[in-house]
Amino acid sequence: MMDELLDLTVGPVAHGGHCVARLPDGQVVFVRHALPGERVRAAVTERRRGYLRADAVEVLQPSPDRVEEPCKYAKPGRCGGCDWQHATPEAQHELKTAVVRELLTRIGGFTVAEVDDLGVRVEPLPGGPLGWRTRVQYAVDAAGRPGFRKHRSHDIIPIDRCLIAHERIQEAPVTDRTWPVKGGGVEVVASSCGDLTIFTRPRGGRTPRLVSGPRLVRERAVGREWKIDATGFWQVHPAAPDALAGAVLDFLQPRPGERAWDLYGGAGLFAAALAPALGPEGRVTIVESSPGGVTAARRNLADLPQVRVVAGDVGTVLGNPRWRSVDLVVLDPPRAGIGREVVAAVTARHPRAVAYVSCDPAAFARDVATFRERGWRLSKLRGFDAYPMTQHVELVGLLTPVS
Ligand SMILES: C[S@@+](CC[C@H](N)C(=O)[O-])C[C@H]1O[C@@H](n2cnc3c(N)ncnc32)[C@H](O)[C@@H]1O
Numbered sequence: 001m002m003d004e005l006l007d008l009t010v011g012p013v014a015h016g017g018h019c020v021a022r023l024p025d026g027q028v029v030f031v032r033h034a035l036p037g038e039r040v041r042a043a044v045t046e047r048r049r050g051y052l053r054a055d056a057v058e059v060l061q062p063s064p065d066r067v068e069e070p071c072k073y074a075k076p077g078r079c080g081g082c083d084w085q086h087a088t089p090e091a092q093h094e095l096k097t098a099v100v101r102e103l104l105t106r107i108g109g110f111t112v113a114e115v116d117d118l119g120v121r122v123e124p125l126p127g128g129p130l131g132w133r134t135r136v137q138y139a140v141d142a143a144g145r146p147g148f149r150k151h152r153s154h155d156i157i158p159i160d161r162c163l164i165a166h167e168r169i170q171e172a173p174v175t176d177r178t179w180p181v182k183g184g185g186v187e188v189v190a191s192s193c194g195d196l197t198i199f200t201r202p203r204g205g206r207t208p209r210l211v212s213g214p215r216l217v218r219e220r221a222v223g224r225e226w227k228i229d230a231t232g233f234w235q236v237h238p239a240a241p242d243a244l245a246g247a248v249l250d251f252l253q254p255r256p257g258e259r260a261w262d263l264y265g266g267a268g269l270f271a272a273a274l275a276p277a278l279g280p281e282g283r284v285t286i287v288e289s290s291p292g293g294v295t296a297a298r299r300n301l302a303d304l305p306q307v308r309v310v311a312g313d314v315g316t317v318l319g320n321p322r323w324r325s326v327d328l329v330v331l332d333p334p335r336a337g338i339g340r341e342v343v344a345a346v347t348a349r350h351p352r353a354v355a356y357v358s359c360d361p362a363a364f365a366r367d368v369a370t371f372r373e374r375g376w377r378l379s380k381l382r383g384f385d386a387y388p389m390t391q392h393v394e395l396v397g398l399l400t401p402v403s
Pocket of ligand 1: 234268269287313314333
């Protein structure tokens, strides 16, 4: 059954790195390795109630946006890491823009006219579509070989070189040997200041073990040098921290003396960007749940007297009524977004503006819908291609109270 072939006319892009096609009976097929408008022959990979998944294995009529995938692994049945290697960079930005627009209408409840007014366009970051990724996690197979997982599968495809990885990661002595962490992972970090660190993660996510390089890698962002634990969170595109922080500052327009919260703050990137504008009378409070993030924020922002770091879950911390009003809020949650409880807790403190940084446009659209229910509007939106060749995108939205 899985070898069943379908001849399809490919329709619009959808969230998830695929396009939508329909069979003559109306059945939906999510097709990977295809582009809107193409005629393709596709092999069925999965049958679900209500839809099929398929991979385009032959292109009968190509899109003008199609190019040869630069990577030999970016093919049907091989590495599942990249989704759009077969599209020009410009077409990738258009595909991602279309996905953001579609999610804002379907999940966010926006009209097409409202989405048009926002004028969102996913913008490239400096650097090309290859060689950008500064943090790479290889999965290690049963023979100890590093590789990446197939799409929607636990199977690992051993690889010798990942072309979207930073050149120093491609050259690192990782893919030419086996690793004694079968079922675990080997990870490489190439920091913006030139550090290269390799560590392994045993199966089951147990404590990482440093193999080579410094445990604390140096990064440069928002005019500062940072020391970040190689195993902790940092944006994977080297241009992302400055681009996102720049958009947040531009949207929030912080004023001297204001109070701000940097929620899901990690090492405190946005707090560090806000602090100089708030001046000595201002205050920024970071809320971060992971002990590593809290340590990183305390270590890196010790010279900024107006920054305070609170360890804890955002929902629990804001559940405390002693957290009263605030002027500005930055939200930068993990993929799941913030949810209704945190939207309610933030809007109840009447900030004049909220900057929402998101790596999942579906969760973002859902949370923005909750803000809108509570009398807020999405005033501005920018999208950044912080993950070229993949389906992923980074959004920064400005939310303001309507009255
Ligand atoms: C996308 S990262 C953003 C980090 C930081 N803003 C940056 O740009 O480097 C999300 C952060 O939220 C933290 N986090 C996840 N769930 C949380 C929660 N419920 N409460 C507080 N922090 C949380 C994670 O540990 C992580 O540091």
